[in-house]
Amino acid sequence: MGFLTTGLSRVRRLATSAGGSVASQAVTALGSLALQLVAVRFIGPVALGAFALLSAILVSATTVYTSWVGDSLNVLDRFDPAIRGALVASALFFAVTGSIVGVVLAVVLxxxxxxxxxxxxxxxxLWLAQETFRRVLHARLEFGALLANDLVYAITTLVTLGGVWLLTNEFGLEDILLAMCVGCVAALLRTLRRLPPQEYALVRPRRAGMRELSSFAAWRSAQSSLRPLALLATRVAIDTLASRTVLAVVEAARLLMTPALTLISGAGGYLLPTFxxxxxxGLPLRPRNALVGSLVLVGASMACGVAAIATVGFVGPLITGGAFTVDALTVGGWAVYAVSFSATLPLASMATAYKLSRLVFLVRGAETVIGLAAVLTLLILRPDMAKFAPYCIGLGGVISGILLWWRLRNTRDSASSGHIDSKKGSHAI
Known part of the structure; x- marks a missing residue:
C-alpha cells in the first residue's frame, strides 16, 4: 500500500511539473498568436509578414542566448563564482550583440x-533579461512560478495594446513592439520579486570560468540555434524570392499547428532539467525513456496535424479575417515539421543533459543543411511553390531521432560504469 501511495505521489508531481511547463508554453504561444492576429486583422498581411520576420529574429537571438546562458544555468553549477562570472560576461555580450544584429537585419530587410x-x-x-530568470525557474523546477511569469507578460502586453487602441483608435507595428517591451518589464519585475536574492546576485564579469562554460555551451548553443536559424533563413528566403504576402500565408498556416508546437516546446522545457x-x-543514461517521449510527442503532433487540416476551412478565415486564404497543403507542411521536431527533441534533451551536445549538433546540423538546401532549390526554381517550404525544413527529423537513439544506446552500452561521467563534458562521445 505504501509503495502504491509513493508511486501515485510521484506521478502527480510529474504531471504537475510537466503540466506547468506546457501551460507556460501555452500562455506564451497564445500571447504570440493574439499579437499576430492583431497584425493580420488591423495592419494587414504585409505587416504580418514583417512581424513574423521580427519574431524570427527575436527567437533566434533568444535561442542562441538561452542555449549558452540559460541551459548552462540548468546543467552547470550556477553558484560557482567562476561559472557565475563567466555567465554574467556572456549575458552582457549576447545582449549587446543580439541588439546590434537585430537592428541591422530590421534595417536591411x-x-x-x-x-x-x-x-x-x-x-x-529586455526579452533576454526576462529569459535569464525564466531559465532559473526552470532549473529550480518551479513551473508554477514560470507560468505566473508568462501570464504577467501576456496580460500586460495585451492590456497595453488595448490601451493604445483606446487612446488612438488604431494600431501599428511599433505599438506591438512597445507593448511587448512593457510586458517584459512587468514579467521581469514579478520574477525578481519571486526568486531568492542569491539567484540574481551579480558578480563581476570574468573569464576564469569561460573554458568550462564554453566546453558545454559552445556545442549546445550551436545545435540549439540550428532550428530557429533555419526557420529565419526560410522566412527571409520566402520574403525575398516570393513576397511578404506569401510569407504571411505560410505563417498563418503555421498558426493552426500552434497546439502541437506549444506542446513540444513545453515538453522540452520540462525534459532538460529533469534529465x-x-x-x-547518478542515474544511468536510459535512451528508452527519451524514445518513449519522442513517440508520445510524434503521436500528439500527428493528431494535431489531422485536426488542423480537417478544420482549416473554418479556422483559416477566423485567423485571416478573409484577407487571404489558408490551404490544407501548407498546414500539412507545418504538421510534417512538428512531427520532425517531436522526433528529435526528447532524445536531444537527454544527450544535452549528459553533456553530449556535440553529438546533437552533428546530427541536427546535417538535417538542417539538407532542409535549407531543399528550401532554396525550391524557391529559386519555383517561387510560386513557397507553400512547400515547411515540408522541406521538416525533412530528416525522424531519421535524426533514430540516429540519436542509436548513438545514445551505444554510449550507454560502452560506458564501463553504466552511466555517463558528467566530468568528461561534451567530449565524452
Whole structure:
C-alpha cells in the first residue's frame, strides 16, 4: 500500500511539473498568436509578414542566448563564482550583440520604421533579461512560478495594446513592439520579486570560468540555434524570392499547428532539467525513456496535424479575417515539421543533459543543411511553390531521432560504469 501511495505521489508531481511547463508554453504561444492576429486583422498581411520576420529574429537571438546562458544555468553549477562570472560576461555580450544584429537585419530587410527599429533593439535586451530568470525557474523546477511569469507578460502586453487602441483608435507595428517591451518589464519585475536574492546576485564579469562554460555551451548553443536559424533563413528566403504576402500565408498556416508546437516546446522545457536531475542523482543514461517521449510527442503532433487540416476551412478565415486564404497543403507542411521536431527533441534533451551536445549538433546540423538546401532549390526554381517550404525544413527529423537513439544506446552500452561521467563534458562521445 505504501509503495502504491509513493508511486501515485510521484506521478502527480510529474504531471504537475510537466503540466506547468506546457501551460507556460501555452500562455506564451497564445500571447504570440493574439499579437499576430492583431497584425493580420488591423495592419494587414504585409505587416504580418514583417512581424513574423521580427519574431524570427527575436527567437533566434533568444535561442542562441538561452542555449549558452540559460541551459548552462540548468546543467552547470550556477553558484560557482567562476561559472557565475563567466555567465554574467556572456549575458552582457549576447545582449549587446543580439541588439546590434537585430537592428541591422530590421534595417536591411526594411521591416519597420526607425522608431520601430529602436523599440526592437530595446525589446531584445529586455526579452533576454526576462529569459535569464525564466531559465532559473526552470532549473529550480518551479513551473508554477514560470507560468505566473508568462501570464504577467501576456496580460500586460495585451492590456497595453488595448490601451493604445483606446487612446488612438488604431494600431501599428511599433505599438506591438512597445507593448511587448512593457510586458517584459512587468514579467521581469514579478520574477525578481519571486526568486531568492542569491539567484540574481551579480558578480563581476570574468573569464576564469569561460573554458568550462564554453566546453558545454559552445556545442549546445550551436545545435540549439540550428532550428530557429533555419526557420529565419526560410522566412527571409520566402520574403525575398516570393513576397511578404506569401510569407504571411505560410505563417498563418503555421498558426493552426500552434497546439502541437506549444506542446513540444513545453515538453522540452520540462525534459532538460529533469534529465539533469537524473544525471546529478547518478542515474544511468536510459535512451528508452527519451524514445518513449519522442513517440508520445510524434503521436500528439500527428493528431494535431489531422485536426488542423480537417478544420482549416473554418479556422483559416477566423485567423485571416478573409484577407487571404489558408490551404490544407501548407498546414500539412507545418504538421510534417512538428512531427520532425517531436522526433528529435526528447532524445536531444537527454544527450544535452549528459553533456553530449556535440553529438546533437552533428546530427541536427546535417538535417538542417539538407532542409535549407531543399528550401532554396525550391524557391529559386519555383517561387510560386513557397507553400512547400515547411515540408522541406521538416525533412530528416525522424531519421535524426533514430540516429540519436542509436548513438545514445551505444554510449550507454560502452560506458564501463553504466552511466555517463558528467566530468568528461561534451567530449565524452
Amino acid at each position: 526594411r521591416l519597420t520604421s526607425p522608431v520601430g527599429v529602436g523599440l526592437f533593439a530595446v525589446l531584445i535586451v 539533469v536531475r537524473q544525471r546529478n542523482a
